[in-house]
Amino acid sequence: MKITVAIILTAFLAYVTGLYSTLPWWSFAITSLLVSVAIHQKPGKAFLSGFLGLFLLWAVLAFLKDSANEHVLSAKVAQLLLKSSSSIAIILLTGMIGGLVSGFAALTGSYLRK
Amino acid sequence: MRIVPLLISGLVTAGLVVALNTQLPVAGSKTPRLGYFLSPQLGFWQNAEPANADFSGEIKLPELRGKVDVYMDDRLVPHIYADNDLDAYFTQGFLHAKFRLWQMDFQTYVAGGRLSEIVGEERLSTDRFFRRLGMVYGAEQTMANMDKNPVMKATIDAYADGVNAYIKSLKPEQIPFEYKLLDYKPETWTPFKTYLFMMFMSYDLSGRGATADLQLTNAKNYFGYDEFNKLFPNVEDSLDPIIPKGTAFLKPSIVPQAPANVDSAYFGKTRNNSTAMAPMVPDKDNGSNNWAVSGSKTKSGRPILCNDPHLGLNLPSIWYEVQLNTPTQNTYGASFPGAPAVMIGFNDSIAWGETNAGRDVIDYYDMQFKDSTLSEYMYNGVWTKAEHRKEVIKVKGKPDQVEDIAMTVFGPVMYDQSYKNISTEGKYLAVHWMANVPGTAVQTFYDLDHAKNYDEYLQAISTFVCPGQNFVFASKTGDIAIKQQGAFVARWNRQGDFIMPGTDSSYAWQGVIPTDENPMIKNPVRGFVSSANQMVTDTTYPYYLGAANNFPLFRGFTINRKLAAMNGITPEDMQHLQMENYNSFAELARPVLMRYVDENKLNGDEKKYIDILKNWNLKGDYGEKGATVFKCIWDSLVTAIWKDEFSDAKLPLSWPDAPVLLQILTHDSIYAAFADNVNTLDIKETLQDDAMLAVKKAVVKLKELENKNMLEWGKFKDTRVNHLLKIPALSRMHLPIGGGEHMINAAKEAHGPSWRMIVHLTDEIEAYGVYPGGQNGNPGSKYYDNFVDTWAAGKYFRILFLKKEQAAKHEKIKWHLTLTNS
Numbered sequence: 001m002k003i004t005v006a007i008i009l010t011a012f013l014a015y016v017t018g019l020y021s022t023l024p025w026w027s028f029a030i031t032s033l034l035v036s037v038a039i040h041q042k043p044g045k046a047f048l049s050g051f052l053g054l055f056l057l058w059a060v061l062a063f064l065k066d067s068a069n070e071h072v073l074s075a076k077v078a079q080l081l082l083k084s085s086s087s088i089a090i091i092l093l094t095g096m097i098g099g100l101v102s103g104f105a106a107l108t109g110s111y112l113r114k
Numbered sequence: 115m116r117i118v119p120l121l122i123s124g125l126v127t128a129g130l131v132v133a134l135n136t137q138l139p140v141a142g143s144k145t146p147r148l149g150y151f152l153s154p155q156l157g158f159w160q161n162a163e164p165a166n167a168d169f170s171g172e173i174k175l176p177e178l179r180g181k182v183d184v185y186m187d188d189r190l191v192p193h194i195y196a197d198n199d200l201d202a203y204f205t206q207g208f209l210h211a212k213f214r215l216w217q218m219d220f221q222t223y224v225a226g227g228r229l230s231e232i233v234g235e236e237r238l239s240t241d242r243f244f245r246r247l248g249m250v251y252g253a254e255q256t257m258a259n260m261d262k263n264p265v266m267k268a269t270i271d272a273y274a275d276g277v278n279a280y281i282k283s284l285k286p287e288q289i290p291f292e293y294k295l296l297d298y299k300p301e302t303w304t305p306f307k308t309y310l311f312m313m314f315m316s317y318d319l320s321g322r323g324a325t326a327d328l329q330l331t332n333a334k335n336y337f338g339y340d341e342f343n344k345l346f347p348n349v350e351d352s353l354d355p356i357i358p359k360g361t362a363f364l365k366p367s368i369v370p371q372a373p374a375n376v377d378s379a380y381f382g383k384t385r386n387n388s389t390a391m392a393p394m395v396p397d398k399d400n401g402s403n404n405w406a407v408s409g410s411k412t413k414s415g416r417p418i419l420c421n422d423p424h425l426g427l428n429l430p431s432i433w434y435e436v437q438l439n440t441p442t443q444n445t446y447g448a449s450f451p452g453a454p455a456v457m458i459g460f461n462d463s464i465a466w467g468e469t470n471a472g473r474d475v476i477d478y479y480d481m482q483f484k485d486s487t488l489s490e491y492m493y494n495g496v497w498t499k500a501e502h503r504k505e506v507i508k509v510k511g512k513p514d515q516v517e518d519i520a521m522t523v524f525g526p527v528m529y530d531q532s533y534k535n536i537s538t539e540g541k542y543l544a545v546h547w548m549a550n551v552p553g554t555a556v557q558t559f560y561d562l563d564h565a566k567n568y569d570e571y572l573q574a575i576s577t578f579v580c581p582g583q584n585f586v587f588a589s590k591t592g593d594i595a596i597k598q599q600g601a602f603v604a605r606w607n608r609q610g611d612f613i614m615p616g617t618d619s620s621y622a623w624q625g626v627i628p629t630d631e632n633p634m635i636k637n638p639v640r641g642f643v644s645s646a647n648q649m650v651t652d653t654t655y656p657y658y659l660g661a662a663n664n665f666p667l668f669r670g671f672t673i674n675r676k677l678a679a680m681n682g683i684t685p686e687d688m689q690h691l692q693m694e695n696y697n698s699f700a701e702l703a704r705p706v707l708m709r710y711v712d713e714n715k716l717n718g719d720e721k722k723y724i725d726i727l728k729n730w731n732l733k734g735d736y737g738e739k740g741a742t743v744f745k746c747i748w749d750s751l752v753t754a755i756w757k758d759e760f761s762d763a764k765l766p767l768s769w770p771d772a773p774v775l776l777q778i779l780t781h782d783s784i785y786a787a788f789a790d791n792v793n794t795l796d797i798k799e800t801l802q803d804d805a806m807l808a809v810k811k812a813v814v815k816l817k818e819l820e821n822k823n824m825l826e827w828g829k830f831k832d833t834r835v836n837h838l839l840k841i842p843a844l845s846r847m848h849l850p851i852g853g854g855e856h857m858i859n860a861a862k863e864a865h866g867p868s869w870r871m872i873v874h875l876t877d878e879i880e881a882y883g884v885y886p887g888g889q890n891g892n893p894g895s896k897y898y899d900n901f902v903d904t905w906a907a908g909k910y911f912r913i914l915f916l917k918k919e920q921a922a923k924h925e926k927i928k929w930h931l932t933l934t935n936s
Contacts (some may be wrong), residue, residue: 018155019662021287025153026131032126043119061154073291073894077158079843081145094152094159097134101149104127111120 003049006039010053010102016063028054028098029105043110050106051099056100059095066091126893137297138593144233146295161291161894169929173283177204178935184209185921185928187914189895190889193927194439195918200272202440203454205933207276210434211303214451214891215281216290217430219300221839222307223451225249227507236512243429245505245517246528247324249317253309259552260309266557273454277303291893292839311452318396318425318550320581320765322664323476323610324545325395329768330661331478331612337765339381345770346661348607349653353662354359354671356584356596356645357633359652363630366656368604373620380614380621392567393908397426397865401857402469402668403692405644405677406594408637415877417588420468420688422867424860427835427900429845431887433869438563438581439918443543444879445563448869455559458871460573460881460915464568464589465873469600469645471582474605474660475548477615477623479524486531488520491542494618498523524616525550529660532779544616546623548601553579568593568636575599576629584645590875595645598650602624627657627872642677646670646858663771668699668856681848685757685882688872691909692858695734699772699856700744704732706779707747710805720813723747736828737851745817745830750808751775755801758792772856826851833861835886835902837893844893846886849907859908870910882910 013035014028032053036046066087067073074087082089122918126520134149147700151157169186180197182205187193192209196202210218223229228534229237244250252312260266281300317324319493334342373379402423409415433448437458445460473542483500484490490497503526505517520545529543542700549672554577567589575597582600587593603610604625614621633650635643648670649659655902659665676691716724723743730740755778756769778788779801799807819825833851837844853859853866853904861865867886874880886905890897904911914926 015155018153021156023134025147025150025156026135026458029131031126043123058152058154062152065154065159065162068164068166069894070165070896072165072896072898073158073162076893080841087324093885094154095151097149101127101130101134102122104130107123108120108127110117113122 002039002041003045006041006046006049006106007053007056009039010035010050010106011057014057014098014102023074026101027041029101032102032105033112034114035107037113040113041110043107046110047103047107050109051103053099053106054102055099058098059091062091062094073091115220119303123444136438137621138418143793145600147297148296153295157285158291158294158894160287161294161892163890163892163895165896166331167895170931172932172934174931174936175208175279176935177279180935182919182933183921184931184933185916185924186931187664187924188912188928189435189901191435191437191914192920192931193439193914193916195439195921197440197578198448199440199442200268201933202438202510203269204272204276204279206436206438206449206454207273207303208280208933209276209436210449210451211280213275213889214430214434215277215300216292216293216453216839217891218277218307218311219303220292221314222310225253225310225317226307227505227523230507230509230515232296232510235512238458238507238509241507242515242517242533245507246519246526246533247317247321247545248526248528248547248550249310249313250505251503251526251551252316252547253306253313255550256312256553256555257309260555260557263385263557266560267305268671269454269558269560270308274303274305274307296839300575308453312553312555313549315450316553316581317720318581319470319583320473320475321547322396322398323474324547326664326768327474327476327478327610329611329766332765333761333767334381336613336765338622346663347774348658348662349649350931353652353667354674355647355648355652356598356643356650357635357655358638358640361633361635361651363633363651364654366604367628368625370604370606370609370624372606372609375620377567380612381608394919395496399470400862401666401669403644403649403673403860404469404584404585404596405642405673405855406465406588407642407677407688408594409592409684411641411677411683412874412878413684414874415592416590417592418683418688419460419465419467419586419588419594419684419870419873419875420692421586422692422870423458423468425868427833427861427864427866427868427886428494428805429837429887429893430867430891431885433885433887434889435883435885435913437915443564444915444917446913448738448871448883448885453556456554457559458869459563460875460879461563461565462874462879463591464562464587465875465881466571466588467586467871468583469586470647471584471602471650472599472647472660472664473582473600473602473650474610474664475580475582475600475603477524477610478528478544479522479621480543480613481522481542481616483520483522487526488518488530490541491520491522492617493523499528500581522616524622528542528832541675543613548580551601552929567591568595571595572597580775582649586645588873588875590877590879593642595636596633596645598645600631600632602632602657603627607658608661609658613660620768623835631657640678644670644673644677646673646726648883662773663768664677666856667773667862668697669858672696672858678877683882685872685874689882689908689910692854692867692870692872692878695852695854696858696913697732697734697741697744697856699743699776700730700732703748703772703776703779704730704744706776707751707805710802711809712802712806715806716809719817720809723813723816724809728801734827734852734854736826736850736859737854738827738920739825741854742819742825742830743812743816743826746783746812746819746910750812750815751805754791754804754811755788759788762792792869811896828855831863832865833866833906836864846899846902849886849906851908867905870905872910879915880917881913883913884910
């Protein structure tokens with residue numbers, strides 16, 4: 001239960017922060033850390049909720065953009081960054097990047113509380 | 115609190131953020147800032163335009179004087195209906211920015227020598243070259259000149275305001291894709307940037323001399339003038355000029371005089387003026403075709419005008435289609451993102467197009483300075499003070515690079531002690547370039563957009579300075595015409611082909627040919643006018659046109675022969691002619707080549723390919739194997755004949771043109787000395803030996819190609835449309851199109867017909883057009899490259915040229931954008 005709330009809150013706050021497009025892209029690292037301080041979990045679970053919160057948010061947002069775009073741009077970026085034509089790969093990479101930063105930020109938050 | 119894990123995880127988090135927030139070097143280039151680039155709310159995903167994007171809307175822009183309706187058709191071509199001209203140009207600027215902002219901005223970074231600012235010092239050599247050539251200086255000269263013209267100033271300003279209105283409306287996440295990739299931001303547009311862009315076109319179309327003059331000087335010094343003159347002649351056998359042979363010309367008002375010491379000081383064999391290549395040399399085939407046929411040759415009895423300018427094939431395209439409708443004009447055609455007005459197109463009364471004149475308007479002068487401060491130079495016997503111009507180049511991550519350029523009576527001292535190469539050591543070379551004298555930039559196009567008849571066309575183009583063009587014209591009233599216009603130097607024979615002495619005025623330009631004396635022809639008896647960058651006249655024209663190797667022969671030859679034979683012409687016939695892949699050079703060269711090939715001495719493989727060549731239909735269609743065989747054998751022969759002599763020079767020399775070698779083969783013995791390989795002292799090679807060697811070498815290559823299934827011409831030449839950053843993922847590779855050098859359809863590897871247009875001047879104008887790109891410069895849009903396949907297939911779009919009341923309800927109009935000031 002706690003982990004679900006943490007994931008949702010992490011994703012929600014990251015999304016809201018992202019709406020302020022003058023803020024840097026990594027602003028969610030701060031909100032993810034704060035969520036982890038507020039909803040205290042063991043380090044492993046904290047990392048997981050931080051990771052999943054952003055992985056899901058970014059992958060879903062990317063997926064929605066990609067579907068509406070009929071994969072025109074994701075195919076080109078996949079070619080550019082991954083030498084592949086897989087739109088899914090670039091969506092997963094997007095989720096992973098957001099997830100990793102958020103996960104470590106949440107892990108830091110968890111240690112901060114102990 | 116567990117301090118160690120806390121520190122570790124905190125550091126890992128920070129480290130990740132820093133790493134993902136940095137451009138990391140990978141394989142010679144840099145990644146984007148990955149965290150930013152991949153962020154769905156800020157990065158590239160924001161540029162993934164929905165396939166069903168809605169371009170309609172209502173925007174309030176206080177700069178407008180009235181209301182503007184923009185109807186966009188299913189190809190995303192805007193049809194702009196404005197209450198006045200300035201609002202139309204404002205809107206054109208707004209739309210160029212909306213769909214092409216990164217491209218138009220980037221092009222001015224290139225032209226203004228600012229690439230290092232974006233990408234760092236690896237582009238510093240390009241920036242220095244452009245700064246020292248005077249690109250910024252020239253743009254300043256022309257802008258100052260045009261600011262004195264209230265109409266043009268208001269036009270350029272309104273356009274800039276439109277661009278800026280769009281830039282101001284952009285939120286950070288909405289900036290174009292390439293800014294995110296390269297990690298920089300759009301800056302405010304200025305009228306000056308329009309002039310910089312026009313300088314870029316001047317360089318692309320008249321800047322070859324910046325390299326060619328140096329190479330010709332090297333060649334002249336190396337071979338000696340007499341030998342040189344045979345290799346780089348002034349006239350060629352098969353010339354079919356733009357203005358038909360036998361046309362009478364006005365008596366020249368300027369009779370340029372060669373200086374008395376020309377033989378010793380200029381044509382002489384002093385082996386001291388020689389230098390290397392520019393970092394960015396305009397394509398030799400920047401050229402194009404245009405023609406107009408009169409009603410006497412068409413099925414409808416009305417003229418048809420055609421144009422296909424050959425430029426580098428790029429994405430986003432250099433062209434953007436637009437219709438401009440105001441109380442003073444109703445114009446349609448191809449515009450340059452970066453400048454107002456339509457450059458190639460038509461209006462309610464007339465149609466026009468351009469090809470490059472290719473005349474030499476750039477020269478070098480060898481200057482003598484008093485000392486290394488470059489403060490005084492010798493001119494007409496007195497030490498003359500040189501102004502100095504500082505060009506500051508910002509370099510990403512490095513201190514600024516400052517170019518201190520001495521300015522002379524001729525122009526900027528491009529080469530000096532601080533800017534030199536293997537062989538300019540000690541030389542101070544000032545460059546005199548027509549693009550650096552005050553020009554008119556967009557004015558001619560503005561006037562053509564508004565022109566109603568032949569006289570207004572002639573008036574419109576009379577002000578055009580640089581780069582010289584062949585302006586073709588046709589009107590609804592039945593006139594056709596072509597005129598070569600530009601500010602051309604009145605030259606004595608060979609003036610400016612080589613570096614000239616700059617210590618006095620005897621080698622200076624003696625005048626600019628008056629526009630009335632520029633070659634032109636109206637309503638000729640043969641019923642058509644045409645140009646394809648060949649020499650404009652025969653030798654009866656009273657001014658020196660420049661070395662013949664500036665002027666490709668064969669496209670023009672094919673066009674004129676075809677047009678002469680055609681009657682009852684329809685627009686569809688013209689489409690086929692623009693797509694014609696017949697190679698009239700090969701028509702002349704193949705039989706001559708075969709004279710030197712002894713078929714009895716060929717082995718089985720060689721025989722096979724020679725048979726393909728013999729049975730070839732002389733066309734460069736996609737699937738033709740003969741075209742590949744011809745190209746490979748010819749290129750091998752070229753190498754066999756020239757390489758030994760030209761490599762020995764150890765200096766950059768350009769090799770003689772195809773027609774010269776063809777003449778050698780045709781007449782044999784004339785310069786057969788070149789057949790002998792200078793590296794084999796004991797053997798005297800003949801043309802036969804060279805030809806047999808060429809066949810044997812080519813066959814090795816041809817077998818390789820066949821094994822890779824690349825013998826078909828289209829696969830062999832492999833046409834592509836490059837993204838401006840040359841990133842394959844953003845380019846269109848391996849296009850299924852034939853054509854190439856010497857063919858009307860001049861689609862080469864990454865260069866060719868950049869806009870094909872056909873205008874039938876019937877009462878309701880019937881026009882067709884296509885370019886290898888798309889209206890939207892965003893790689894994330896389906897309109898980014900949606901014309902490319904149509905272009906490659908040789909098909910056209912029927913152009914919508916609508917009155918306002920038609921536009922509102924036309925079935926092909928998909929979106930309606932309203933711009934108002936309140």
